[in-house]
Amino acid sequence: MNVPRTTLRTARPARAAAAAVALAALATACGGHPAARAAPQPSSSGPVGQVHVTGPDIDLTITHAVAHLDASGTGTLTMTVRNAGGAPEHLDMVATPDSGRGKLVGGPGDSNGSMTTAGILFTPGSTVTFDAPGPTVRLTRAHVGTGHVLPLKLEFGVAGLVELSATVA
Numbered sequence: 001m002n003v004p005r006t007t008l009r010t011a012r013p014a015r016a017a018a019a020a021v022a023l024a025a026l027a028t029a030c031g032g033h034p035a036a037r038a039a040p041q042p043s044s045s046g047p048v049g050q051v052h053v054t055g056p057d058i059d060l061t062i063t064h065a066v067a068h069l070d071a072s073g074t075g076t077l078t079m080t081v082r083n084a085g086g087a088p089e090h091l092d093m094v095a096t097p098d099s100g101r102g103k104l105v106g107g108p109g110d111s112n113g114s115m116t117t118a119g120i121l122f123t124p125g126s127t128v129t130f131d132a133p134g135p136t137v138r139l140t141r142a143h144v145g146t147g148h149v150l151p152l153k154l155e156f157g158v159a160g161l162v163e164l165s166a167t168v169a
Contacts, residue, residue, distance in 0.1 A: 048149055048165045049079075058159050059084035060122075065166040067150040069142055077102060077137035077152070077166060079130045083122035085158070092119030093155035096142045102152075107134040118157055144168050 049065040061082040069075035083089045094102030106115025113128040113135045114121055120135050122128055130136055144150055148168040155161055 049167050051162060051164045053159050053162055055159065057085050057087040058089075060089060060156065060159050060162070062154075062162070062164055065152070065164055067139060067142060067144075067152075067166040067168045069139065069144065069150075069168055073142040073144070074140050075138075075142070077130065077139055079137075079166070080127060081122055081130070082127045083124060086124055087158050088124060089122040089159060090116065090119035090157040091122070091154060092157060093153075094137050094139075095153040095155075096139060097151055098141075098143050100140070100142055102137040102139050105136045105138060 050063045051061075053060045061084065063080045063082070065077065065079040067075060067077050077094065081091070091104065094104065096102065104115065104120055106120050107113035107128075110116075112121060112123055112126045115135070120128070128135065142150055150166045150168050152164045152166055153161055154164055
């Protein structure tokens with residue numbers, strides 16, 4: 001069966017218009033997606049070793065951040081993380097200057113402070129201390145900034161990227 005040429009010429013633009021309408025509807029519907037929300041912001045930078053981050057379902061406080069380093073920049077990061085938000089949180093990466101990374105080691109068990117596939121877990125209302133025998137962050141070749149302060153970037157599953165300066169001991 002042969003379809004008249006005029007039908008093909010009108011069918012193509014109609015399909016293109018329908019596809020454009022469908023894409024516009026999809027883009028509009030996705031505008032309310034949680035990822036489109038404003039990124040959480042630190043509510044205060046606070047003193048060295050502390051940061052407080054708030055946002056929708058986020059109330060995260062990090063205190064007592066200290067990098068215990070030897071002369072080569074190897075050591076551990078100790079800190080206390082309080083998740084007062086309404087959602088479980090995970091720490092999945094710690095970055096140091098010059099593209100360095102901290103190695104995350106989860107605490108024992110399968111609850112607060114343990115390593116999951118998403119990172120180190122913080123359930124709502126929990127406080128986790130990073131220090132033996134709990135979870136730890138091992139640092140290698142960390143370059144100390146001015147004033148014996150180590151600038152860090154911590155990547156959380158819900159709160160996102162958080163900047164923190166740790167005191168160097």
